[in-house]
Amino acid sequence: MSAPAMKKKTRDGLYVITANELLSGDVVFRNANGGWSPGIDASRVLDTQDKGFVELAEAQKDERANIVVAPVLVEVTVDNGAIRPVHIRERIRALGPTVRPDLARTAQGFSINAVEERS
Amino acid sequence: MNVHVDGIPAVEPSMYRYDEFDQSFVNARVEQFRGQVSRRLEGKLTEDEFKPLRLMNGLYHQLHAYMLRVAVPYGTLSARQMRMLAHIAQKYDRGYGHFTTRQNIQYSWIRLEDAADILADLASVEMHAIQTSGNCIRNTTTDQYAGAAADELADPRPVCELIRQWSTLHPEFTFLPRKFKIAVTGSPNDRAAVKVHDIGLRLHLNGQGLPGWEVIVGGGQGRTPVVGVTVRDWLPEADLLPYLTAIMRVYNLDGRRDNKYKARIKILVQEMGVDAFRDAVEHEFAAAPKDTVEVDARELAHISAYFVPPAFERLEAFVPETEEKKLASREFRQWIKANTFAHKQPGYTIVNASLKPAGGIPGDATTEQMLAIADLADTYSFGEVRVTHAQNLTLPHVRTRDLIEVWEALQANGMADANIGLIGDIIACPGLDYCSLATARSIPVAQEISRRFADITRQHDIGALKLNISGCINACGHHHVGHIGILGVDKKGREFYQITLGGSSANETTIGEILGPGFGAGEIAGAVETVVDTYLRVRRDPSEEFLTTWRRLGATPFKEALYADAGH
Ligand code: SF4
Numbered sequence: 001m002s003a004p005a006m007k008k009k010t011r012d013g014l015y016v017i018t019a020n021e022l023l024s025g026d027v028v029f030r031n032a033n034g035g036w037s038p039g040i041d042a043s044r045v046l047d048t049q050d051k052g053f054v055e056l057a058e059a060q061k062d063e064r065a066n067i068v069v070a071p072v073l074v075e076v077t078v079d080n081g082a083i084r085p086v087h088i089r090e091r092i093r094a095l096g097p098t099v100r101p102d103l104a105r106t107a108q109g110f111s112i113n114a115v116e117e118r119s
Numbered sequence: 120m121n122v123h124v125d126g127i128p129a130v131e132p133s134m135y136r137y138d139e140f141d142q143s144f145v146n147a148r149v150e151q152f153r154g155q156v157s158r159r160l161e162g163k164l165t166e167d168e169f170k171p172l173r174l175m176n177g178l179y180h181q182l183h184a185y186m187l188r189v190a191v192p193y194g195t196l197s198a199r200q201m202r203m204l205a206h207i208a209q210k211y212d213r214g215y216g217h218f219t220t221r222q223n224i225q226y227s228w229i230r231l232e233d234a235a236d237i238l239a240d241l242a243s244v245e246m247h248a249i250q251t252s253g254n255c256i257r258n259t260t261t262d263q264y265a266g267a268a269a270d271e272l273a274d275p276r277p278v279c280e281l282i283r284q285w286s287t288l289h290p291e292f293t294f295l296p297r298k299f300k301i302a303v304t305g306s307p308n309d310r311a312a313v314k315v316h317d318i319g320l321r322l323h324l325n326g327q328g329l330p331g332w333e334v335i336v337g338g339g340q341g342r343t344p345v346v347g348v349t350v351r352d353w354l355p356e357a358d359l360l361p362y363l364t365a366i367m368r369v370y371n372l373d374g375r376r377d378n379k380y381k382a383r384i385k386i387l388v389q390e391m392g393v394d395a396f397r398d399a400v401e402h403e404f405a406a407a408p409k410d411t412v413e414v415d416a417r418e419l420a421h422i423s424a425y426f427v428p429p430a431f432e433r434l435e436a437f438v439p440e441t442e443e444k445k446l447a448s449r450e451f452r453q454w455i456k457a458n459t460f461a462h463k464q465p466g467y468t469i470v471n472a473s474l475k476p477a478g479g480i481p482g483d484a485t486t487e488q489m490l491a492i493a494d495l496a497d498t499y500s501f502g503e504v505r506v507t508h509a510q511n512l513t514l515p516h517v518r519t520r521d522l523i524e525v526w527e528a529l530q531a532n533g534m535a536d537a538n539i540g541l542i543g544d545i546i547a548c549p550g551l552d553y554c555s556l557a558t559a560r561s562i563p564v565a566q567e568i569s570r571r572f573a574d575i576t577r578q579h580d581i582g583a584l585k586l587n588i589s590g591c592i593n594a595c596g597h598h599h600v601g602h603i604g605i606l607g608v609d610k611k612g613r614e615f616y617q618i619t620l621g622g623s624s625a626n627e628t629t630i631g632e633i634l635g636p637g638f639g640a641g642e643i644a645g646a647v648e649t650v651v652d653t654y655l656r657v658r659r660d661p662s663e664e665f666l667t668t669w670r671r672l673g674a675t676p677f678k679e680a681l682y683a684d685a686g687h
Contacts, residue, residue: 023160024230025184066162069180087612089551092560093182097552099480099562103213 014076015052016043016083017059018093019068027093028068030059036068040083040094040107045076082109132197132502133266135280135425137245145242148249152176153235160232177248178234182555185229188251189241193261193279193303194222194506198496201504203244205489211237216489217553218474218482220546220597221300222260222506223251227553249287254295256286256367261303262310263507266426267469267515269461272322272330275305277423278359281415284422285360292367296374296382299367300339312508312624314338314347315600317384318366325353332359336366336396337388340594344630345385350397358404360415365403369396429501429516434466438520453575454526454537468519470500472512472534473544477573478566479533481547482510491532499525508597509546509585511539541578542586542651543569546597550590550607551614557590559607559614559640564588567644572651581651584665585623600624602665603650604631605643616643620650620677621669634674635682646681653680 017030018040028036029043037043046052052073059071075086084107085091096104137145152172159169173179177188189204196204204224208216211233212226219225229237241247250257259279266274282301286292292299302316313319319335331353338347354362370384373391388396445452460469472492475481484492492512496504499521505513512534517525529535538544545568548554550561565588572578587601591608598604604619615637622631638646657676658668669677 020180020184023232025180025228027183063166066160069166088614089182089557092551096183097562098560099552099566 013049014078015046015049015073016040016076016085017046017052017055017071018043018074018090019059019063019071022066022069029094030055030071034058036062039105040076040085040109043076043083045078045083046073049073077109079109083107084109132496133426133429134195134197134503135192135276135422142242142245145245145247145249146239148176148247149235149238149242152238156231156235171253173234174252175249176234176238177251178229178231179252180555181227181549181553182551182557183553184227185231185234186553187226187229187234187237187248188219189224189226189246189248190251190258191222191224191246191506192283193259193265193276194263194508195265195276196504196506197244198493198502198504200244200246201489201493201496203240203246205486205493207237207240208489209486215483215485217480217549218484218506218510218512220508220510220548220595221258222263222508223258224506225549227549253293254297254299255293256282256289256295256299256301259283259286259301259303260311260316260508262306263505263513264310264460264469264515265305265505266428267462267467268306269463270308271306271463272324273305274426275303275311275320275322277419277426278305278320278332278356279303280422280425281360281419282363284418285363291364291371295367295371296376297379297384299370299384301363307626309624309626309628312597312600312628314628315340315344315597315624316347318363319347320359323353329355331355334362334366336400337385337393338628339383339385340597340599341383342380342592342594343383343385344594344599345389346628346630347385348388348393350393350400356419357412357416361407361409361411362400362404365400365407368403369399373399428464429503431464431467431516432518434464434518434520436465436519438466438522441519441522444523449576450537451523451526453579454535455522457537457541457579458535458539459522462516464516466519468517468522470514470517470522470525470529471507471539472514472529473536473538474511474534475538475544475569476533476536477543478570480562481545481565484512488532488534491528492534495525495528509539509544511544537575538578540583540585542572542581542584543575543578544585545569546585546587546601548589548596550588550596554590556593557607558592558609559590559616561588561590561596561605561607564605564607564616564640564643568647571644571648580661581655582661582664584651586647587622597624598622599630600628601631602669603647605647608637610637614640616640616646618643618646618650618681620674621666623666632674635678649680650677653677 031037031042032044158164179186217225301318302311302313303320304311305322315338321333334351335347458471500514545565547561547565551557586603587597588605589596589598600622606617617637619631
C-alpha cells in the first residue's frame with residue numbers, strides 16, 4: 001500500500017515513520033540517516049505532521065526500491081529523549097508480543113510490562 | 120512405509136494420502152510461488168501485485184512479520200507431518216507455532232525469502248497452505264474425535280476429503296462474495312460447531328434407519344452472529360456434492376458483493392428468507408445434471424479406503440492397573456475425567472493433550488512439544504494426531520492400558536493439565552499481540568484468568584465451562600459461543616472487554632447475550648471470577664452445569680453481582 005491511511009489535515013504532534021522490511025518482514029523505523037533501524041529509539045522524530053508527510057514521501061521511495069513495505073506515520077510522545085507511540089498497537093509493534101518478553105525488543109520510553117501497557 | 124524427517128521409520132496412519140495428481144499439483148504450486156517471490160524480491164512485482172499471490176499461499180503480513188497459515192485438513196495429522204511442523208518452527212520460525220480455532224497452525228515470524236522453501240518442506244509431507252485465505256471455500260473442519268469416538272455414527276473424514284477435492288480451486292468457487300467455511304460432524308453430539316458455519320453437515324439416521332446428512336446453512340460468528348438453519352433435514356450421501364454445488368451457485372449468484380460485511384451467506388439467507396433460499400437451492404439442485412453422482416460415489420469409496428480403522432487389538436475394556444491408578448492418584452483421576460474420551464473400540468481411549476497450562480498462551484506449542492506429541496502418536500496412537508478447534512491436540516487411539524505412560528509423558532512435556540472443557544481450557548485468538556486487525560489483546564486476559572483458576576480441583580468443582588476470547592469483532596476466538604465470552608474492543612485508545620454469557624456451539628447452539636457495560640483490562644479477570652462465583656452460589660447442585668444454570672435463571676443474578684457495586 002503506498003498512500004498513508006491518515007487524514008491529510010495538518011495536526012500538531014510528533015511523528016515517526018515505521019514500515020516492515022520486505023525480505024524479513026520485521027518491523028523497522030526510519031532513522032536520522034534516512035535508513036531503517038529495528039529499534040524505535042533510533043527513529044527520526046518529525047515535529048509536525050507536514051514534515052512527517054515529506055519524510056513519508058522519502059520513505060515511499062524505499063518501498064518502490066523494494067527495501068520496505070507499507071511505510072506509515074505513527075504519532076509519538078517524547079519524554080527526555082524517550083520515544084513512545086501514542087497508540088498501544090504501535091507500542092506492541094515496536095516491542096513485539098507483550099506475552100513473549102523473551103522475544104521482545106527494547107525501547108527507552110516504555111516497557112513490555114503487560115500491566116503498564118494495559119493501564 | 121513412511122520415513123520421517125530424521126530417517127526413523129514411522130507408523131502408517133489411517134488417513135488420506137496424496138495421489139500423483141495431488142502431489143504434482145502441490146509441487147507445481149510451490150515452484151510457481153517460488154518464482155513469484157523471486158520476482159517480488161527483484162522488484163518486478165509491486166506489493167499490491169504480490170499481495171493476492173502470497174495470500175493465496177497462506178502468507179499474511181501481521182503486526183510484527185509475515186505469518187504463514189498452514190492448512191491441517193479436517194484437523195488430522197500424521198506423526199510425520201507433526202514432525203515437519205516442528206521442523207519448520209525450529210528452522211524458520213522462533214521455536215513455536217500457534218494452533219488455531221480452524222484446526223490450522225500459524226507461524227508468526229516467517230521471512231519472505233524462506234516462504235517457498237517452507238512450502239516445499241510442507242509439500243514433502245503432503246501439506247500446503249492453499250485456501251487458507253481469500254474468498255474461497257476454506258479448510259473443512261470436523262470433529263477432532265472423528266473415526267474414534269464411541270458416539271459417532273460414521274467417520275466424517277471421507278466426506279471432508281471429498282469436499283476438499285471438490286472445492287480445491289473449483290473454477291466456479293474461487294471468487295465467491297466472501298470466504299466460505301464448511302464443518303462436518305458424524306456424531307449426534309456436535310463437537311464441530313456445525314451450526315455456526317456457512318454450511319454445517321450433520322450425519323443422522325432417518326425414519327428407516329438410513330444414514331444421511333442434515334444440511335444447515337447460514338450460520339456464522341463475526342460481527343453478525345447467526346445460528347444456521349436446516350435447509351434439508353436428510354440428504355442421501357450420493358446427492359451431497361450436487362446439493363452443495365446448488366447452494367454455492369445460489370450464493371455465488373445472489374450473495375451481496377457491494378458490502379463486505381453483508382457478503383457472507385448468512386446475510387443472503389436472512390435477506391431472502393429461509394423458505395425462498397431453500398426453494399432456490401432445491402430448484403438449482405433439481406436442474407443440476409445427475410451424471411456426476413456415480414463418479415462422486417466411486418470417489419468417496421476410493422477415499423474411504425484410506426480411512427479404514429487402524430489395526431486395533433482385541434482388548435478388554437477394563438484395565439485393572441488404570442483403575443488402581445485412578446484410585447491412588449487424584450491428579451490422574453482428574454486427568455482421566457477431563458482429558459480422555461470414550462473410544463469406539465473396547466480397550467482404547469481418546470486422549471487430549473492440553474495446550475492450556477495455567478498462565479500459558481492458548482494453542483501455542485513449542486518445537487519440543489510437537490516432537491513429543493509426534494513420538495507419542497507413533498508409539499501409542501497408530502501415528503495419528505488431531506488438532507482441535509479448542510486449540511488442543513488429540514491422540515485418537517491410545518490403548519487404555521497405556522494411559523499411565525502417556526499421561527506421564529504428557530506431564531513431562533507440559534501438556535497434561537487436566538482441564539479440557541473446564542475454565543482453564545480457554546480459547547483465545549492471537550489478538551493485538553500478533554494480529555493486525557485486533558482492537559485489544561486476548562492472550563494476556565486468558566493468561567490472567569487461567570492463573571486465577573490454576574487450581575485444577577477448583578476447576579473440576581466448577582465443572583463444564585467454556586470461556587472464549589476474541590481480540591476483535593471478527594470473533595476468531597469464538598466468543599459468541601463461549602458459555603462465557605469475552606470480546607476485546609478499543610475504547611478511546613484503551614483496551615476494553617465485553618462479557619457475553621450463555622453462548623454454546625453444541626447441539627443446542629446459542630449466541631451469547633451481552634450482559635452490560637464492559638470492563639477495563641485491569642478488571643476483566645475479576646469480573647469473570649464474579650460470574651463464576653455467582654454461578655457457584657446459585658446453581659441447584661454441583662451437577663447443574665453453568666450453561667444449565669444460565670438457561671434456568673437468565674442474566675439477572677449475574678448482572679446484579681457484576682454491576683451492583685460497580686456503579687454502572
Ligand atoms: S478475532 Fe480479530 S484479533 Fe482475533 S485473530 Fe481474529 S481478526 Fe485477529
